[in-house]
Amino acid sequence: MRLDWKIWIFPDASDSSTSTESSTSRSPRRHAVILLAGVLAMVLVVGGVLLLRQVRHPDFRLAGLPAGGVVNTAGLQKNSIEVTAADAAQLRGAQVTVDGRPVPVRHLGGRLAVALGSLRDGTYELKVSKDGSVLNSGSELTRRLTVDTTPPRLTLADTEGRTLRGPVTVKGRVAGARSVTVQGRAAHIGKGGAFAVTLPKPPMKATAVATDKAGNTVREDAVVTVKRPLLRAVHVSGQGWASDQLRKPVMRLLREHKINAVELDIKDELGEIGYDSQVPLAKKIGAAKGYYDAKKAIKEIHDAGGSVVGRIVAFRDPVLASASWKNGHRDRVVQTPDGGPYGGASNYGSLSFTNFADKAVRQYHLDLAAEAAKLGFDDILYDYIRRPDGKLSGMSFPELGKTSPEDSIAGLVAQTRQVAHDHGAFLGVSVFGIAVTRPKEIAQDIGKFAKESDYIAPMIYPSHWAKGEYGVSDPNSHPYPITQKSLADFVKKTKHTNAEIIPWIQDFSLGVSYGVPEVDAQIRAARDDGIHSFLLWNPGVRYHGGALSPMKKNR
Structure with a gap:
């Protein structure tokens, strides 16, 4: 069908002389054209708005959430999870919820720090959302979140070595751990969680560190004694x-x-x-x-x-005391209240005690x-x-x-x-x-x-x-x-x-x-x-x- 926009949408004044019969016969065609034009105009307007809204769609991202979505004690304490967007302005009005309940956030320049410190161990749905408007479409980002703050169970036995110059074996037991170290040395975790590490020399205190899959750690110290043999x-x-x-x-x-x-x-x-x-x-x-x-x-x-x-x-060191006093290092010597060298009640001499x-x-x-x-x-x-x-x-x-x-x-x-x-x-x-x-x-x-x-x-x-x-x-x-x-x-x-x-x-x-x-x-x-x-x-x-x-x- 051919449409003549000039005649039908914008008619000349001469059209007024047209006969009643002619006007009546063309009326349905004119109305159809006007309707079609309106629809096309609406499509153009809506398309433009949709295009604008598509351009300004917020692009939320999560940072600080470990692979697997497990947050440990350190992560909760540091508020390590943050929300970012391609344009920091898009974060305004964004809401963070956990299982539908809002959680506190803190604006840190171009990112939002999410405070999860009050969450107990368990699995949750974390959602970042923003309502839409005429010029901005709504958006949301959903992630599965597991909180695991329970550290492994670790016991370390006090140890007695035979000599200060030789090796000593430190033993313990652990449950729920992925790895254990003693004084920085990796331990093999055996049946029932038992482990033992042989150190080249006995430290006065041995420290074991157990770490679980979530990264939670626990430390335990053991006293290592080596008694002086009969003297x-x-x-x-x-x-x-x-x-x-x-x-x-x-x-x-x-x-x-x-x-x-x-x-x-x-x-x-x-x-x-x-x-x-x-x-x-x-x-x-x-x-x-x-x-x-x-x-x-x-x-x-x-x-x-x-x-x-x-x-x-x-x-009691007259050599060091005398040399120190002579060479101006007088603070190395016990003194009297008036600044002189102290002689002592037992008459050791005035330059006897350092x-x-x-x-x-x-x-x-x-x-x-x-x-x-x-x-x-x-x-x-x-x-x-x-x-x-x-x-x-x-x-x-x-x-x-x-x-x-x-x-x-x-x-x-x-x-x-x-x-x-x-x-x-x-x-x-x-x-x-x-x-x-x-x-x-x-x-x-x-x-x-x-x-x-x-x-x-x-x-x-x-x-x-x-x-x-x-x-x-x-x-x-x-x-x-x-x-x-x-x-x-x-x-x-x-x-x-x-x-x-x-x-x-x-x-x-x-x-x-x-x-x-x-x-x-x-x-x-x-x-x-x-x-x-x-x-x-x-x-x-x-x-x-x-x-x-x-x-x-x-x-």
């Missing part, structure tokens, strides 16, 4: 070891299995280091004397079946401990690990701050133990007998030391107790009761720790002549307290072997 040793000074006359009788006791270790001085009360130490500060201040060859001495003792305990006299709170002093001892352990010393045994005796008000410790002397010194013990263990050595601390009941008198808190060391070596020499202590009228003349009663306090104080008690036994005469009976009395008293290890002290390095019974097994 029966005698003290030998650096110069004493260099003397054949003193060294040979000690080695004879070792070969006769009356002792199984030698305590050999690393740094003594004079501040002198017995061997040729390579610690920079020791060389700088002239402390390294080279009285003996450390490697040769250690080998000789080891070859005879014994172990070597290296004694480090800590804060400041335990000073960083350089602490590092000096950490370096010595590390060097000695690397050389092969089996133990590091601190002595004079204390403040000077006397009134605390009469002395000053630069750099101490608000920390108590007890905490500061215990902190160094903890640091040293870590260093010693890293190189396969045990750590012991020698303490005054009075420290068990009077920890603040010289800043030796036995309870704190017991948590930070492998053993405590109380110096419970009968000659050093005042009359009447522990109800003993004359302790020096009655070595058994004073030893038994004082050590019982140490056992009680350390009962719930892993620290052992290894006492110093007096094998010297001071006021009362000491021989085999007196030494034997102290050893028996310790044994009656359940203590079988000991260290004998004689500053002259001469010992009463008759008080020592051969051991069945030399360890």
